[in-house]
Amino acid sequence: MAASPEPPPGAASCSGCHAVSAGTKTTVPRIQGRIAADIVAAMAAFRSGARTATVMDRVAKGFTDDETQAIAAWFAAQK
Amino acid sequence: MTKTRSTRRAFLRSGAAAATATLLPMPAIAQAAPRVLVIGGGFAGATCARALKLLVPRTHVTLVEPNSIFTACPFSNDVIAGLRDIKVQQFTYDKIRREVTFIRQAATKVDPQKRTVDLGDGASHGYDRLILAPGIDLRWDGVPGYDEAAAKKMPHAWKAGEQTQLLRRQLEAMKDGGLVVISAPANPYRCPPGPYERASLIAHYLKTKKPKSKLIILDAKDAFSKQRLFQNAWKELYPDIIEWVSLSKGGKVASVDPATNTFVTDFGKHTANVGNVIPPQKAGRIAELAGVTDRTGWCPIDPSTFESKQQPGIHVIGDATIAGGMPKSAFTANAQAKVCAAAVAKLLAGEVPVQPKLINTCYSLVAPDYGINVAGVYRPVNGVLTEVEGSGGVSPIDAPREIRKLEAAYAESWFRTITAEVFG
């Protein structure tokens, strides 16, 4: 009964830029199926400015650590 | 049947399905799959129909849309500037038809009490939840002198398709040394940076093909989206071509005369060789007929579920909504649609929807290899979608050209990615 494959808050918006379908021609790096800790680390680096970005710095600043971890775990579980 | 339905409806509406499930005759509930109607197969509606079906496969999802081909507005300014074929903007519903029921009709009437929607073919469809995603309609009473007939002479090109191609043809036919005038409306309207991206790309066309020509933007505002980025780029790329006339400098158009292609302001007249009127807008008409618009012409919604604040059981997503800080964009429409699908799935299951978080990003091209963006992250605060403090903002003002080039490539990637998710 429960709507189970539902992404955590915020995660559904990421696929606007990060392609889910393998056939999409894109220069934006893919994040689904990546190791959760790597996604979390990248988001932290974008947020702190340690890693330069064209847009992810301003996106990452909109999410708390907990939210980022939930999103990262969800993307890591997507194939 | 009718009785079962109304019982189930009341039950679904009560939001207490889980708690009372054991008290009701189970087979009746288990058999009746919930019926969700989605009106409008654009960025919001097509996304929502598919997302809901994916989340809760047993739902009967029906998508109602009068066109068999969707023509996307994002990147349509490239078509106007001669940089892109309109075919790249066009998408069919072939994939979507395999996942949900697709009815090629326009919705003509909504009865929120009976929970039915009438279609152009006269058929009436019942629903448990209705999702309205009709996009915008133009306010034909917004600029005196500008009506549907005038739009054939002075295109708006704010709904992509024939209008986009008309504006393109007019620019092609214009002589070198001609004057292009674009009038931009007051907020809110579809795609806040759109008029300025259009001005930029038309200026690019003029600079390369008709360098003696000029472009004037007559604006009903004193400030606009990504303004400094646009204006810096104009200074660098199109210093002798683009002139922006703000509201306080007399930019507001009081009337137009399509017979002579003239824009009249309180400060004077501009007679254009090519005149592009971007008129004020409102939610697509079906929203008004459903009673979900307020006096602004747009639809107030609950920011967690996108359920109308005026009609329970009806959700509104995309450009038609009043979405707090979120601008009317295809990115926003797609993001809202996914949140709405998840909320409707929860409501149908008698569960409580979660507090969502949404992102918007609008890329604009100032030249084919010069992209800029504005981004924001939003969450409900006191019933209003509000930008998360410290997040969001625009591309850096001093970024080098290679970053602008990278952004132009990201913009194209975004278009391919989102259209693949919505229609592919």
Ligand SMILES: Cc1cc2nc3c(=O)[nH]c(=O)nc-3n(C[C@H](O)[C@H](O)[C@H](O)COP(=O)(O)OP(=O)(O)OC[C@H]3O[C@@H](n4cnc5c(N)ncnc54)[C@H](O)[C@@H]3O)c2cc1C
């Ligand atoms: C020039 C221009 C450039 C743009 N560039 C960008 C950009 O770069 N990035 C970006 O994110 N956004 C951009 N936008 C904005 C974007 O196009 C809209 O925000 C987006 O289309 C909104 O999606 P929607 O689903 O609400 O409406 P739409 O996409 O317009 O879809 C509405 C659908 O509903 C259907 N419909 C209407 N009434 C009925 C009815 N009664 N019954 C059945 N169906 C109905 C229509 O046929 C249509 O298919 C741009 C817009 C313009 C004009």
